[in-house]
Amino acid sequence: MWPPxxxxxxxxxxxxxxxxxxxxxxxxxxxIKEIQDLSFNLKQEGKTIGFVPTMxxxxxxxxRLVRAAKLECDVTVVSIFVNPAQFCPGEDFDKYPRDEKKDxxxxxxxxVDIVFIPETREMYPDQSNTFVETxxxxxxxxxxxxxxxxxxxxxxxxxxLLNVVLPDVAYFGQxxxxxxxxxxxxxxxxxxxxxxxxxxxxxxxxxxAMSSRNIYLLPEEREQATSINKALSIAEKMFYNxxxxxxxxxxxxxxxxxxxxxxxxxxxxxxxTERLEPVSTIETDVIIAIAAVVGETRLIDNxxxxxx
Amino acid sequence: MWPPxxxxxxxxxxxxxxxxxxxxxxxxxxxIKEIQDLSFNLKQEGKTIGFVPTMxxxxxxxxRLVRAAKLECDVTVVSIFVNPAQFCPGEDFDKYPRDEKKDxxxxxxxxVDIVFIPETREMYPDQSNTFVETxxxxxxxxxxxxxxxxxxxxxxxxxxLLNVVLPDVAYFGQxxxxxxxxxxxxxxxxxxxxxxxxxxxxxxxxxxAMSSRNIYLLPEEREQATSINKALSIAEKMFYNxxxxxxxxxxxxxxxxxxxxxxxxxxxxxxxTERLEPVSTIETDVIIAIAAVVGETRLIDNxxxxxx
Numbered sequence: 001m002w003p004p005x006x007x008x009x010x011x012x013x014x015x016x017x018x019x020x021x022x023x024x025x026x027x028x029x030x031x032i033k034e035i036q037d038l039s040f041n042l043k044q045e046g047k048t049i050g051f052v053p054t055m056x057x058x059x060x061x062x063x064r065l066v067r068a069a070k071l072e073c074d075v076t077v078v079s080i081f082v083n084p085a086q087f088c089p090g091e092d093f094d095k096y097p098r099d100e101k102k103d104x105x106x107x108x109x110x111x112v113d114i115v116f117i118p119e120t121r122e123m124y125p126d127q128s129n130t131f132v133e134t135x136x137x138x139x140x141x142x143x144x145x146x147x148x149x150x151x152x153x154x155x156x157x158x159x160x161l162l163n164v165v166l167p168d169v170a171y172f173g174q175x176x177x178x179x180x181x182x183x184x185x186x187x188x189x190x191x192x193x194x195x196x197x198x199x200x201x202x203x204x205x206x207x208x209a210m211s212s213r214n215i216y217l218l219p220e221e222r223e224q225a226t227s228i229n230k231a232l233s234i235a236e237k238m239f240y241n242x243x244x245x246x247x248x249x250x251x252x253x254x255x256x257x258x259x260x261x262x263x264x265x266x267x268x269x270x271x272x273t274e275r276l277e278p279v280s281t282i283e284t285d286v287i288i289a290i291a292a293v294v295g296e297t298r299l300i301d302n303x304x305x306x307x308x
Numbered sequence: 309m310w311p312p313x314x315x316x317x318x319x320x321x322x323x324x325x326x327x328x329x330x331x332x333x334x335x336x337x338x339x340i341k342e343i344q345d346l347s348f349n350l351k352q353e354g355k356t357i358g359f360v361p362t363m364x365x366x367x368x369x370x371x372r373l374v375r376a377a378k379l380e381c382d383v384t385v386v387s388i389f390v391n392p393a394q395f396c397p398g399e400d401f402d403k404y405p406r407d408e409k410k411d412x413x414x415x416x417x418x419x420v421d422i423v424f425i426p427e428t429r430e431m432y433p434d435q436s437n438t439f440v441e442t443x444x445x446x447x448x449x450x451x452x453x454x455x456x457x458x459x460x461x462x463x464x465x466x467x468x469l470l471n472v473v474l475p476d477v478a479y480f481g482q483x484x485x486x487x488x489x490x491x492x493x494x495x496x497x498x499x500x501x502x503x504x505x506x507x508x509x510x511x512x513x514x515x516x517a518m519s520s521r522n523i524y525l526l527p528e529e530r531e532q533a534t535s536i537n538k539a540l541s542i543a544e545k546m547f548y549n550x551x552x553x554x555x556x557x558x559x560x561x562x563x564x565x566x567x568x569x570x571x572x573x574x575x576x577x578x579x580x581t582e583r584l585e586p587v588s589t590i591e592t593d594v595i596i597a598i599a600a601v602v603g604e605t606r607l608i609d610n611x612x613x614x615x616x
Contacts, residue, residue: 129443129493131443133439134438190438
């Protein structure tokens with residue numbers, strides 16, 4: 001369990017002390033104009049900015065992104081914004097887990113320089129009507145199939161945040177592999193002056209990919225959720241032992257997953273890393289990707305296997 | 309006729325001399341990475357960048373934008389790129405007038421600092437698949453009705469150019485009123501750190517709005533084309549003389565235009581300046597806008613009337 005529970009529970013007195021320290025060391029900004037001006041000035045001073053966009057409820061996966069930013073850049077900016085535009089109707093926007101105090105404690109401990117926590121109205125004023133959208137196979141396959149409009153919401157908010165934070169480098173996690181590839185495409189296509197870093201998946205002790213949504217899982221579901229990462233490990237081993245027929249690998253994954261009564265498969269796909277199109281025989285680098293609903297919680301995970 | 313013809317015809321010897329001067333004084337850049345790095349360095353030096361995006365075949369309308377940029381900013385960048393994405397099927401992309409030599413002569417004379425002239429492949433590499441689109445009434449009315457996809461092409465290329473040139477201020481002409489409003493919306497919605505300036509329409513001696521497409525007009529059509537600006541002047545006078553019923557003003561405009569046998573009306577609209585939605589009674593600032601095809605040339609023009 002990360003972070004150790006007691007350490008971040010922030011009882012009243014400790015919280016006050018931490019908030020005072022935060023005021024001194026970590027800037028918390030809610031207004032676009034304010035952070036945009038600050039970033040502009042930092043850049044004029046020759047400082048490089050590393051940016052970690054998040055939806056909050058931070059876990060060690062996020063912390064690894066922060067640490068990578070701190071290693072590579074002069075100034076680290078983290079945004080916390082649960083982006084309504086990337087939730088489809090009927091999805092978990094309202095109940096998406098939020099804990100800003102704990103998030104700030106974590107970021108302060110990591111010596112983050114600036115946290116940007118805008119209100120929804122600040123990011124989407126009333127008349128807002130412009131969207132960024134990647135078209136084609138990149139958003140049609142995998143999660144794009146069951147989450148229509150999701151990636152349009154993602155590319156739009158990331159484009160906005162890049163213009164607001166003006167980073168030199170942006171950090172994303174490999175857990176959301178399709179998101180990382182779609183954003184990489186967007187940055188390239190729209191010529192954003194930003195480098196993209198995709199960091200490896202961080203896992204719990206039992207291999208479950210870290211996700212803010214893991215908190216939804218009931219104990220029995222939590223146990224069954226690990227069948228996703230276990231199935232991926234088996235698939236990976238099959239490939240490195242010589243199996244390169246997607247259908248054979250997928251069949252094994254599906255059998256593994258179907259052993260769990262609380263788990264419903266959304267997709268099991270083996271796709272190339274460029275266009276995210278399904279491959280029948282694995283001859284290039286591919287992503288083996290799973291989405292499944294465990295209880296009522298939709299989880300995703302993936303592994304990249306290298307063909308050479 | 310602007311510019312005086314003889315002055316910019318660039319015979320061989322003069323051209324050579326000008327090219328040598330251009331090399332010394334005006335940077336001509338074709339590669340995104342090159343201008344992006346240059347702009348980045350300029351900004352780090354604290355220089356402000358004024359940007360005039362054009363499709364070339366420059367006329368005095370463009371020159372006025374350049375002069376505004378030069379007045380307001382430390383460095384002036386002009387781009388010349390005939391953007392295929394904003395031409396609809398069957399439109400004049402292939403025959404759109406081009407004269408890069410003359411354009412460079414004009415820009416050099418205006419002491420422009422940097423000209424960005426990319427190849428199509430540089431702006432749209434093969435896999436390019438991300439688009440910026442403003443939705444709703446802004447792109448559905450006026451030109452959006454007869455030019456489907458046009459504004460998607462415009463917002464996408466402008467977003468790309470803003471990321472490439474990194475300007476502090478971008479300059480557009482009021483002649484393309486809808487374009488200016490759509491781009492203003494985009495800059496606001498996507499939080500581009502760029503100020504938008506919209507400069508007044510520049511007209512020929514007889515009132516015809518300057519446009520690169522005026523070159524298409526045969527002598528008789530050229531004469532009839534002025535009925536567009538004449539109709540707008542009449543409409544403007546009607547309003548300031550107390551007429552505020554759109555239908556009455558539009559009727560007068562249509563009658564004026566229909567007197568010309570080579571002219572076919574595309575639209576005559578009176579719309580508010582915020583959402584570009586038709587108004588029946590003029591109570592706020594409005595744009596009176598005309599699009600008409602004269603011979604085979606589509607021309608647009610407009611006038612803003614102030615309600616107070």
